[in-house]
Amino acid sequence: MKKREDAAQDREASSLPSSPVIAAFKVFQQELDTKHDKYERLIKISRDVTIESKRTIFLLHRVTSVPNAEEILNEADAKLDGVRQKIGQIAEELRGEDLHQFHRAFTPGIQEYVEAASFLHYIRHRSLISLEEINARLVFIGTEKGDIRVSADAPPEGAQVLTFQVTPSDYLLGVADLTGELMRMCISSVGNGDIDTPFQLSQFLRQIHDGFSYIGNTGPYEISKKLHTLRQSLGKVEDACYTLRVRGSEIPKHMLADVFSSRTTLMDPEEGVV
Amino acid sequence: MKKREDAAQDREASSLPSSPVIAAFKVFQQELDTKHDKYERLIKISRDVTIESKRTIFLLHRVTSVPNAEEILNEADAKLDGVRQKIGQIAEELRGEDLHQFHRAFTPGIQEYVEAASFLHYIRHRSLISLEEINARLVFIGTEKGDIRVSADAPPEGAQVLTFQVTPSDYLLGVADLTGELMRMCISSVGNGDIDTPFQLSQFLRQIHDGFSYIGNTGPYEISKKLHTLRQSLGKVEDACYTLRVRGSEIPKHMLADVFSSRTTLMDPEEGVV
Amino acid sequence: MSVTEMFSYIQGFLSADQDVREDIRKVVQTLEQMAREILTVLQSVHQPSGFKEIPSKCAKARELFSTVRTQIAELKTKFPVEQYYRFHEHWRFVLQRLTFLAAFVVYLESESLVTREEVAQILGIEVVREKGFHLDVEDYLAGVLIMASELSRLAVNSVTAGDYNRPLRISNFINELDSGFRLLNLKNDPLRKRYDGLKYDVKKIEEVVYDLSIRGLAKESESGGDK
């Protein structure tokens, strides 16, 4: 900086705040930092959502080994309420923003939430939760204190309603992961001597598998990787049903009746042949 | 669960809290969750450390284009004080723990801090900050309110002193990244008509390069990847010096004197030949 | 059946999405063609003979920008405006190119930095997201950085064309830009990488100025350089 001091001074002069270029860039700095900060906050919330959703899934796996299933389901619901609270914070951050601008920050968390919520739903209702049902529970009411509350019923008069929309892609990716949990549940069921659940699960998993086959490569890019795992899970569940069936063939005549009565209700009539 | 209910009940009975196995596993659950939570908190602090360190580095790059360098250095120091505060939180989390157990959670942040701190140090002192110097500033004093304060001078009587030790590997990885910033600084300097800094930097970078060559593959695994970038940076700096030199060779006789006088003080005597 | 229905429903979303993307891709291709044409017009300023034609070339480019505006208007109709960032990657690249071209025209005309507002106006889009299809600040900055690189080339070719004045003005301009960029905290993203390139542009121009000044060519032109 010793040489050509005059030139250097020119530059310094030009970098005074008075310069319109510098003034403009100060605005840009503000804008970029704000965005970056928001992105970072969203990543942190998303990590929390992921962890709590995962723990809910673990909790739900306990359902096959304890007598008080309903208690666990309620506990899971309570846990997911906490997660929804967090998603409410995401919605709050996204208020007035384009969701897709920050999508990469929170998509892992949302996918994990879909996985947990759909798992709970399957255990309760033995059906696939729909995207609408997912989204219907992501309606939040901002209280005057700036707190967020998960909407229970109708929002109080004048309260600000905030919604979070899970994208079809995140929904799909969450459901793809769900199949892994269903497979685990199936194997556990066999281990617990429950022979109905595996057949139900194989039916359900096959439907999901066919659904993903139907969607094929028109879905999001990450699906293709998960599809392989999904096929493996389906294979494991089909193998489990096969084993149940094969060994069931050996039931001595005198035991057949009560085994039969317990299964015929849920299974295809053709099954009764044995 | 309809079949073999007695067996199922056996199992249920065995999973009552009274079972020693279950009791033991409840302890394990506690232990694992605690560890996992701590890990997660450390990741979050580390992300903050990374961001603030990066911003400090950007701030320091402004030093070559403004007249009031000292002001910027002080501002950077203040920013790094904030970062050290965060590292204090890490130290707090690690109190009584084995640092290496959670190392992977905070190593990115610490490396970035080393990068920022050593960059500031280089700009001020034109030398490489030592590991001791880094660690000397990571001594914290816990106040009674549970707050953490970066130690300035002697800790008050009875205060709890907490230290954070940057590992030699993290130090090395941070210094490896520093070279990228030094290269940027070099190119900027040429662009700003400063012809002393590039030669100084090339000398310094070459020393660091030789240092890394000397360490070779005995260092941490990640080094090898950074080494390639380091070589490229050195090449860019050497090219810049080459250009300055080649252009300098054309200086007309009547301009030689004042150019010469400004450079001779810092450069090798042999340089004067032209 | 429920699961099947659900997947059909999702498939509906996905198909619609693909259609939108296909539509966008087509318009973007036309925009890329336009950008190449404008570039061809402006490239001539690097030719020794091209210097005096700058005004006419800029006018020509301005004309072509009106077609660009039409195309962008077309583009806007292809997707819901609030989903800008969903499809951002499709037009990001071409928008940066167009910003560069707009910035280059404005520089050639007035030797000043185009504002985000001006670019938006030239392209017929908005500055703030809330108002509609807009120019992202990162894309604006990327476009400006492409121009910086073009200016370092221009500085070199100006000397070839015998104009020793222009490089000094470019130098001042680029230095101011550099000061501006130093204020930003960039992530390790493409913009950061591009900004690292700016340092080389600054360096290159500095070298040109140096070459002129040691030959005494800068001084004389500097006096005549106040326009």
Next chain:
Amino acid sequence: MSVTEMFSYIQGFLSADQDVREDIRKVVQTLEQMAREILTVLQSVHQPSGFKEIPSKCAKARELFSTVRTQIAELKTKFPVEQYYRFHEHWRFVLQRLTFLAAFVVYLESESLVTREEVAQILGIEVVREKGFHLDVEDYLAGVLIMASELSRLAVNSVTAGDYNRPLRISNFINELDSGFRLLNLKNDPLRKRYDGLKYDVKKIEEVVYDLSIRGLAKESESGGDK
């Protein structure tokens, strides 16, 4: 010169670190050899003839564990105790194997789950980190899971050897273990993967019990199964 000095200083750290690792590796190799020997002793329980020799085999294994303790004592001298996790990866695998072996011996002796305390005692180490070289809870759990898999094999081979009683006891034991593991919140780590394997062990044993029960083999043995 300062930079050079700094790098020499760091190189000192690195060299020391490598030496420590080299030392650790050697002891760990011996431990692996020991673990293989104990396994060979215990493998015989899968043989039809091996069932009655269980007590003597367990005694033999217990003897070998005393050599293990000596080796682990040696290992402890190789590095500062507070840096356990710095070198953890080196002995993690073998420690899990040894835990499995200890748990298997204890199961064979008393059909109960070894506690972390017992494993620590058998291996001559601590339970809590603060007290010294310890057994990480994840490593303890991993060892227990390896044993579960060995027990499912044992259930199968018990039937082959004509012991229809043991599979039912194994089944109860494994079910209790499974209930325990369900309480844990595991990350997507190796332990989780191993735990997923437990479901298959439980399933396999359930199938054995089923095979016995439909043949009326379980009932009779169940009555005699209270030990």
Next chain:
Amino acid sequence: MSVTEMFSYIQGFLSADQDVREDIRKVVQTLEQMAREILTVLQSVHQPSGFKEIPSKCAKARELFSTVRTQIAELKTKFPVEQYYRFHEHWRFVLQRLTFLAAFVVYLESESLVTREEVAQILGIEVVREKGFHLDVEDYLAGVLIMASELSRLAVNSVTAGDYNRPLRISNFINELDSGFRLLNLKNDPLRKRYDGLKYDVKKIEEVVYDLSIRGLAKESESGGDK
């Protein structure tokens, strides 16, 4: 100007090529959609209830293949027939899928291996390259291998559905296929890799047959299994 003219002329070539590829892509996309629909129809054979519907499902699939033929006829019009290999990559994947589906339908109908001629006929294409748009032998083989893997799944699900006869027939069929492939001298290409997977299918089906035979389920069905 000469260079400009030449490049304009070349642009003609490039545009034509890109248009052809764009056209091909569109038809291929429709074909992929068709393949997915046929697959969905045939997947139902894995359902317990689906076994008796095999004939109707095959008929349904055959119908859909007529649309496939129309699409492929369309595809043929998109490029000069001698340039098959120039664009091969575009339809290679879907052609293998369609071959698999054709082979699966034929197997379900007649439990025999579809010939290349039959596939060609079902898809409305040629066997020999000289005659027109044809089925490459590697693509035919790849399709057959995909079917082998589907058959191992079918063997498992047949048992679940109470059909103990089918797995034995599948086993014989797959063994024959395996012998056939062993005659081939495959390079280290994707086909070779796919073929390596066949041995897992063989093993899987052998285990199913084993399970049936040890329970005396195979015998009875074997008597009724002579078709």
Next chain:
Amino acid sequence: MSVTEMFSYIQGFLSADQDVREDIRKVVQTLEQMAREILTVLQSVHQPSGFKEIPSKCAKARELFSTVRTQIAELKTKFPVEQYYRFHEHWRFVLQRLTFLAAFVVYLESESLVTREEVAQILGIEVVREKGFHLDVEDYLAGVLIMASELSRLAVNSVTAGDYNRPLRISNFINELDSGFRLLNLKNDPLRKRYDGLKYDVKKIEEVVYDLSIRGLAKESESGGDK
């Protein structure tokens, strides 16, 4: 010019090396073809009808091995014997396959483990490196492990074919093999990975024996099984 001369000279070396490799590749290809043919002959033992033909199939395989010996003799002429390890990778894979086939033949003939000497003799090569083209110990072990996996398949198919005796003998044999391998201190190399697969074979065979024994099928055959 000196540098040119030197490089011409070096080119001589490189060409010679490439020629050698090309020659080796060709012979190895023929060997692979031979290995596939022997495998096809031996595969028939998995067929229900194939069990009684074992002696004739083994005789057939022995004949084919004489061609293998001729080919290997050819291979030996292609390179200087001391450079075995320079080109090892070229024939490593096929040598392991051939070892597997030799081991399988020997097992089928005498239900004993082939020794390295026997394999060497069957292939017409040496055991010790010093004597000439030899069978590396790692390659011998790899071949033995491939056979173990084939035997687990054979155990399954024996039951299907109604031979309830063989699985028990295979089980004993595999257990012995497993004990043998447990004596080895394997590095983390491909051989170690292959060995890890052995435990699945052991488990599979144990389950077959279990299936036989719970159904009382093992007992009867056991009485006749003392050989």
Next chain:
Amino acid sequence: MSVTEMFSYIQGFLSADQDVREDIRKVVQTLEQMAREILTVLQSVHQPSGFKEIPSKCAKARELFSTVRTQIAELKTKFPVEQYYRFHEHWRFVLQRLTFLAAFVVYLESESLVTREEVAQILGIEVVREKGFHLDVEDYLAGVLIMASELSRLAVNSVTAGDYNRPLRISNFINELDSGFRLLNLKNDPLRKRYDGLKYDVKKIEEVVYDLSIRGLAKESESGGDK
């Protein structure tokens, strides 16, 4: 047996294909050797002394091209002409190299851009696919771009050799080429990537011209440079 017959028949196809590829590979190898020899001849133009030898070097290269033609004629006999694209990848690379060399010779001789027709003639092949073994337009363009990069080197070395005239002519030529390429609508393929490299060549040459002009070396040569 039918399946066996079919697979034997298929093996015929596969062997034939592999033989063709082997034959092609050999000729291509010779062509690569030829290309390297021509390159060695032409490289000498970068030497200070090489400038005046350009005509003789070009003549020498032309001679070598006659051998290339013989080899390509040989290549054509190795496969049916309509299957050009099936084996395209085998010769694509060398054809681009040869195009580059042809283009370089033509440039050195006449400072003009070789046409596709000329390259085809030099290599003894066709321009249009219908007529036989031809030069794909993408390969022609790739070859031209390789030459552009060689010309930027030539510009640098011309100055070193004291020829201040040639860089200006190269600059004009490359600019024209750049304008030509800007007319093309390239996909995101290897060609596009190569074209992106052209702008570095343009810039490099502009800087050479700049260096000449700032030193007043360009002017004097410009007067003499009108050819």
Next chain:
Amino acid sequence: MSVTEMFSYIQGFLSADQDVREDIRKVVQTLEQMAREILTVLQSVHQPSGFKEIPSKCAKARELFSTVRTQIAELKTKFPVEQYYRFHEHWRFVLQRLTFLAAFVVYLESESLVTREEVAQILGIEVVREKGFHLDVEDYLAGVLIMASELSRLAVNSVTAGDYNRPLRISNFINELDSGFRLLNLKNDPLRKRYDGLKYDVKKIEEVVYDLSIRGLAKESESGGDK
């Protein structure tokens, strides 16, 4: 027991092999350390002040090479000489580094290309395999290419240090080397990849020479540069 005995015997082989590798690894580690030290010594020639110290630095390096020779002598004792290629991968990398260092020293001393014989002598090894531990031709070439890249850096730093003469000599040297390599028919192996990097070194040095020559710096030194 026979199998056990056999495996114990085999364990002997495996242990011996592992011991040899362990021994080799240790010596190689020391060699790598030596290589790094020599490199550190030679790196100083890039410093402005380092140019006049070249002779003393080379002498220092030569001294260190005597330790290298001792280490290599040690290495030779670790394994039978005919098994060079069995363990080649262990020392391949360090041997290339040492070749580079030897070549660099020789170049700095005499500005000539080290021959394979000279390298062999400096390292205390053989040139031909038959005579003992030797330097493979590929490894020699790899070492030479590493040096080429170091020389392009040296050319740049020479200018910075005010030595305008050296780059011209380096340029001639590298050009000769390039011609040499063009005579070789390299496979698609790591060496080929490394050789592809040589052209960047050539270009870089040409640009340095250009920079000097356009400023008239090359001329004056050229006159003095005849050595």
